[in-house]
Amino acid sequence: MDESRQDQPKKEENAVKDRPLDIFLSHELRTPLTSIMGYAELMLNDPLLGEEARKKFVQIIINEGERLSRVIAHLCDEAKKQQSSPPQEDQMQ
């Protein structure tokens, strides 16, 4: 498995270009959310989980939370840009 996250921002960029907005949004929001909820549920349901695994899972949750935060920031930037740019002709009609 390639666990490298180095290509992630580039991948996300490509995703923006290649996919319809609703699919992009759904994918980029739900993917980190799946990890956050999934690992949290694992910890909740497994009282015998070792300290090392617990630390690892918490770190993944933090990473995925940050990723989610980046996506939201990116979305807010895009929204601001759209609000500040002059409206297109077809939008005025």
Place this chain on the structure above:
Amino acid sequence: MADKLIYIVDDEATISKLLEQWVEKRWGYSVRLFSNGEALLERLDEKPDLILLDIMMPGIGGIESLKRVKERYPELPVIMLSAQGDVEVAVNALKLGATDYFSKPLDFPKLEIAIKQAIQLHDLTREVQRLREDIGTKFQFENIVSADGSMQEVFRLIEKVKDNDICVLVLGESGTGKELVSRAVHYNGKRKEGPFVVVNCASIPKELLESELFGHEKGAFTGAVQRRIGKFEQANGGTIFLDEIGEMDLSLQAKLLRVIQTKQFERVGGNETITSDCRVISATNKDLKQAVVQRQFREDLYFRLATFPIVLPPLRERKSDILVLSEFFLKKFTKELGKPELRFSKKALKLLYEYPWPGNVRELENAMQRAVVMAEGEIITEKELPLAVQAFDSKMVTSETPQFFDTNSPILPLEQVKEMSIRNALKSTNGNIMEAAKKLKVGRATLYRLMRKYKIEV
């Protein structure tokens, strides 16, 4: 569950690892992780029991991977996972053969149930397929053990008739394998995917046989507490095998004739006309022509059933098969009972060869099973054979065994033949004088007189 292998395919390493935690660590399955569809397809021949497949992946995506998996292994369960949350994608995946679809974030308790059920269904499908193949192989007529020319004629007839829907009548003594031949016709023919339904007309009381064949409606008679589907209805699309047809009551024969002609009937106590498309194969050890003459069997039904007769010769008329079958059953039971390799002594072989086997292949099979159970060393001697075979004296063979009187047979004095005939009759009836007299077609008093004359004691 550790023996069940699940492939997890997702380009997001954290999701793959998360699924690994749940599927392997918590639910106990074996897993293998793949980061793209190409890697999955390369390892598909290792036959996983289920695939968890993400839809949105770089390269060949989840949907294309699903198509390619289904082309190669249509029965393999694939559960699709997607963060797209698009109903159309889900419907498309299911149309392409996906077992289920889960949108992210995942509901893990539901996913566990879906995996469990999909694997169970897959196992059952494989089991049904295996059993079908087994049955198909078991009843391939190439597997009916015989080296005798007369059976080759039987195989030729099966080959001719297997794909036609005409009625087949299998004739032969008890134990000659009438049902085996009937199954061979069914399982090698175009109806092999359909059911093979057996009805033994002799073992069901005649009052109940009608309801057994055609079913009954609730309340049709005392005890008919609910509707019952009959064998003809069950055999729809397949074959109904009417064993011991010669024992069927005359009144029911008329109804059977109608069903064969029209493929239609009513359940007992019902008005609804039911249509069943099934092939009819019947069998008997009775002389049906004689039964027709004696008005015990309808002539029109006889001609209908006997459109294509197959006659199975008794074992004593195909001597070469005795040794072939003995060896076959010996190997079969040795394997089944976990015994070391066995072989026959010369005397045992001679007895097996000379005994007339009135119960035919079934009797030989039982004798071989007994011999394997009894055997203590590596050799089966005459002592391990049934008493009837041990006690058999070839000199006592009667005129009922015509091969004894072939062109090379010695000419025997008539008195000796009479004595042999009486001894044989008493042996085969276990000393029942009444029955022996009946079979010898002499009076009881005559038989007593002759027994005294030849000093025969029971």
